[in-house]
Amino acid sequence: MSMEYRYKHPHPAVTTDIVVFTISDGALKLLLIKRGQEPYKGTWALPGGFLEPNEDLSQCAQRELQEETRLQNIYLEQLYTFGNPERDPRERVVSVAYYALVPIMDNLPVAGSDATAVSWYPMDKLPPLAFDHVEIVNLAQKRLLSKLNYTSIAFQLLPETFTLSEVQTVYEIVRNEKLDKRNFRKQITKLGLLEDTGELRRNGSHRPARLYRAVCRNKVQLID
Amino acid sequence: MSMEYRYKHPHPAVTTDIVVFTISDGALKLLLIKRGQEPYKGTWALPGGFLEPNEDLSQCAQRELQEETRLQNIYLEQLYTFGNPERDPRERVVSVAYYALVPIMDNLPVAGSDATAVSWYPMDKLPPLAFDHVEIVNLAQKRLLSKLNYTSIAFQLLPETFTLSEVQTVYEIVRNEKLDKRNFRKQITKLGLLEDTGELRRNGSHRPARLYRAVCRNKVQLID
DNA sequence: GCAAAAGTGTTATCCCTACACCCATGA
C-alpha cells in the first residue's frame, strides 16, 4: 500500500495507549511491551496503537489489548487524552489513554502476537518508559485508587468467585495499607454487591473460606 | 493556502468542544453557538474547533473559549474524548471535550468574534444540538454534579468574593435540591477553604452578609 | 496438637440530620 491520505489542514495521528493492571504475587502489576522500533527502540512502553478508520476509540483500545494479551471481556475505561505537541518525536500524535483491569489469575497471559517482549512489572519497580507513558501510568494509578472508594471497580480485579480475604487483599494492595478484617467485612457485605455461592474453598491446612460472587460483575456501579 | 497535508495512514481530524457552564437567574446555563455553515447549519452547538499544529489540547480549548467569550482565567478541565466514526458527516473527527466554569456575573459576555449568534441557555430548556453534543453536555453535567461532592470546584462558579448564601445557591442549583442553611454552613466552613474577608455586603433591606474568599481559588482540590 | 487462615461483636466516638428563632438593615 503506497497510498497517500491528503487533507486541507494538518491532522494529527490518533492512537490509544492502554494501562493494563492486574494483581499477582501480592502486588499491583502493569503490562509493558519492549519496543522493537525507533523511537525508543528497546525501551518499555504501554501497549497501544493507531486508530483504524472505522473503529471507535474503545474498539481500538480493545483490539490492541487483545493483540497483546488474548484476553476477552476485560474491563476497559477511558482515562485521559494526551496531546502535547512534543510527546512523539516522529509526528504529532494525540493519544487517548485507557486503563484495563485483568482479574487475578494463576497463569497470566503475556503472549504477544509477534516476537516483541511482553512482561508484567510491579508498580514499584517500573523500568524507564517511552514517550510520556510514566505520566499516563501515574494518572491511571491515581484514578484506580480513587475509583476504589466510590465504585464497585474492585471486582474487576477478581475472578468469577472469590473469598472475602481476596477482596480485602485487592483493597490493601491498591491502597497500599493494611485494613481491619472485621470492619472491612462489615462494610463490604453491607453494600449488597456480594452473593454467597454456598460453596467453600479448601486451600491449605486451615478453615475453608466461603466463596462469593459479585452481583453485577458486568457493570461497575457507584456505591454509597 | 492551497497546501495539502499528506500521510501514509489515514488521520482523523481532532477538535476540542467546550461545555461552558455558568449560573445566572437562579439556573445552570450553557453557552451555545448557532452554526453558520453546514453541516447542521442553523443548529445550536458547543463552541469548539480544530486543533492547531503546535498547540496542546488544553490550549486549543482555551483559545476557542476565549474567541467566544473574551474571558480569561476560566476554569477548564478535560472531560472525555468522543470518537464515534459517524459523529461528523464530513470526515472522521475525534473530539476532545472540555468543560469550563464561568463565575456568576452581572453581565455575562457573549460577544462572538464574528457574526455568529452566541447565547446562554438554561440547562432545562436546551434547544436541539448538533452532532453528538447532547451526549457531551449530559456527561459534563454529570461530572460537574459529582465533582461538587468531592472537590472544591464550586468556587469556580463564584466570583472573587461571595457570601455563604451564594455558595449554598451554587450547590442547590447544580444539585437541584434545597439544602438546610445551618447544616450547609457548618459543613462548608469546616472544610477550611474559606477565608473571611472582614467585609460586608449591604444588599437590600436586610442584614448585611459577610464576604468570604476561597483560600485557593486557583486550584481545585480534593476535599474530605 | 499445632500451624494457618477464616470467621465473628461490642463499645466509644464522630458525623450527619432535623429543626426555629433572633439580627441588622432599608424602606
Place this chain on the structure above:
DNA sequence: TCATGGGTGTAGGGATAACACTTTTGC
C-alpha cells in the same frame, strides 16, 4: 414597624474505628 435575607445551637441516631478470640482444616 415591617419585610427581607443573614446568622446561629442542640439533641438524637447512625456510621465509623478500635480491638481479640474461637473455628476449621491439613499435616
